[in-house]
Amino acid sequence: MSNISSFLPILSALHQNGKIIITHIESRKSRTEKEQHQLFMQLVCPHRAFDNVCSAAEQSPLIRELTVLEEKEPEKKDHWFPRHISDLDKCTHLITRFEPDLDYDHPGFADKNYRLRRKEIADIAFEYKHGQEIPRVEYTDEENATWGHVYSKLKELFPTHACKEHIQVFNFLEEECGFSADKIPQLEDVSNFLKRKTGFQLRPVAGLLTARDFLASLAFRTFQCTQYVRHGGKPDHSPEPDCIHELLGHVPMLADPKFAQFAQELGLATLGVSDEDIEKFATLFWFTVEFGLCKEQGELRAYGAGMLSSYGELRNSLSDEVTVKPFDPPTTAVQEYKDDDYQPILFVVESFDDMMIKMRQYVASIERDFDVRYDPYTQSIKILDHNTALDCVAQGLQNDVDTLLHVMNRFNKPV
Ligand SMILES: [Fe+2]
Numbered sequence: 001m002s003n004i005s006s007f008l009p010i011l012s013a014l015h016q017n018g019k020i021i022i023t024h025i026e027s028r029k030s031r032t033e034k035e036q037h038q039l040f041m042q043l044v045c046p047h048r049a050f051d052n053v054c055s056a057a058e059q060s061p062l063i064r065e066l067t068v069l070e071e072k073e074p075e076k077k078d079h080w081f082p083r084h085i086s087d088l089d090k091c092t093h094l095i096t097r098f099e100p101d102l103d104y105d106h107p108g109f110a111d112k113n114y115r116l117r118r119k120e121i122a123d124i125a126f127e128y129k130h131g132q133e134i135p136r137v138e139y140t141d142e143e144n145a146t147w148g149h150v151y152s153k154l155k156e157l158f159p160t161h162a163c164k165e166h167i168q169v170f171n172f173l174e175e176e177c178g179f180s181a182d183k184i185p186q187l188e189d190v191s192n193f194l195k196r197k198t199g200f201q202l203r204p205v206a207g208l209l210t211a212r213d214f215l216a217s218l219a220f221r222t223f224q225c226t227q228y229v230r231h232g233g234k235p236d237h238s239p240e241p242d243c244i245h246e247l248l249g250h251v252p253m254l255a256d257p258k259f260a261q262f263a264q265e266l267g268l269a270t271l272g273v274s275d276e277d278i279e280k281f282a283t284l285f286w287f288t289v290e291f292g293l294c295k296e297q298g299e300l301r302a303y304g305a306g307m308l309s310s311y312g313e314l315r316n317s318l319s320d321e322v323t324v325k326p327f328d329p330p331t332t333a334v335q336e337y338k339d340d341d342y343q344p345i346l347f348v349v350e351s352f353d354d355m356m357i358k359m360r361q362y363v364a365s366i367e368r369d370f371d372v373r374y375d376p377y378t379q380s381i382k383i384l385d386h387n388t389a390l391d392c393v394a395q396g397l398q399n400d401v402d403t404l405l406h407v408m409n410r411f412n413k414p415v
Pocket of ligand 1: 245
């Protein structure tokens with residue numbers, strides 16, 4: 001370079017290509033050619049931007065020589081994830097949002113007794129370890145009354161607003177699991193019910209978890225479930241998840257085999273992905289598991305727990321107030337949403353099969369160096385790469401084919 005102005009083509013190219021960080025820059029006079037300058041720079045940037053900067057420098061008549069000393073791939077950040085169901089003991093990172101101690105709008109903010117009671121119940125979750133029975137809570141008359149109020153109002157709406165899967169399981173919950181308006185069911189009993197239906201289980205959680213921890217639990221067919229109850233002064237609304245939301249909204253859906261499969265696959269898809277993808281999966285969770293609509297004989301029905309556990313939200317979801325869009329994971333994943341008011345936008349799936357197919361296509365497009373499979377016998381995650389995937393999948397297929405042939409032979413049906 002003949003003088004300092006020779007830097008301009010490089011600086012201009014850096015400016016035009018955005019997303020470039022200069023980590024080091026220095027210049028000095030050339031030792032061999034006194035009129036020339038040498039410029040040394042270290043950059044962190046995408047490959048394409050780097051190529052643009054190099055070609056701008058090469059094309060400049062002011063720059064005599066360009067030497068690329070070293071190109072390094074950026075180090076990939078590994079995101080830890082649980083490999084065995086007992087590792088969920090480490091997935092307890094809470095988000096301190098909507099808690100009554102911190103949120104002025106929480107109905108329990110000004111009620112010291114409520115906050116103490118909530119803490120007393122939430123502490124059970126802090127002590128809990130995988131494999132233990134979920135400790136029972138002696139709910140007060142006021143807490144049971146809050147539950148009964150919500151339960152009775154929602155039960156009136158379910159026949160016309162809830163999807164058929166929710167209605168069917170809700171009947172089972174009343175017949176087999178003691179669900180009634182009289183008292184709040186115990187998580188341990190509900191967890192055992194779920195295990196029998198779909199293999200899902202509950203574990204107590206002290207509040208709102210990070211999306212990464214919460215979604216990872218689903219990979220193990222485990223649902224992180226709050227145990228405390230919303231404030232009795234506002235029974236129709238809770239700014240944070242509470243056991244009424246979990247038991248009336250989530251539990252019936254997790255007892256449906258297709259929905260349980262969907263929830264687990266969503267969880268498996270999140271293991272080890274980037275923070276950016278976690279955010280997208282959390283949004284997909286929001287618009288399906290929390291606020292999803294489906295079609296039944298041409299009519300809309302709710303399957304999202306956020307609606308199935310809130311009288312106002314459930315009514316709103318099937319009203320003209322809502323814009324309903326077809327579920328399309330790439331666009332749904334980046335849809336902004338509110339978590340402190342009724343949902344103005346919802347997404348509808350044609351069926352749970354349709355939802356599963358679209359989600360699998362989306363998951364296949366997500367960048368990850370490996371794939372995962374859940375082994376229900378060891379309750380652990382198997383990492384699949386090109387060496388192990390074929391063996392693992394082929395073995396499972398062989399067992400299924402053998403079983404099918406055996407059944408066909410027994411009943412003399414041609415295969
Ligand atoms: Fe929820």
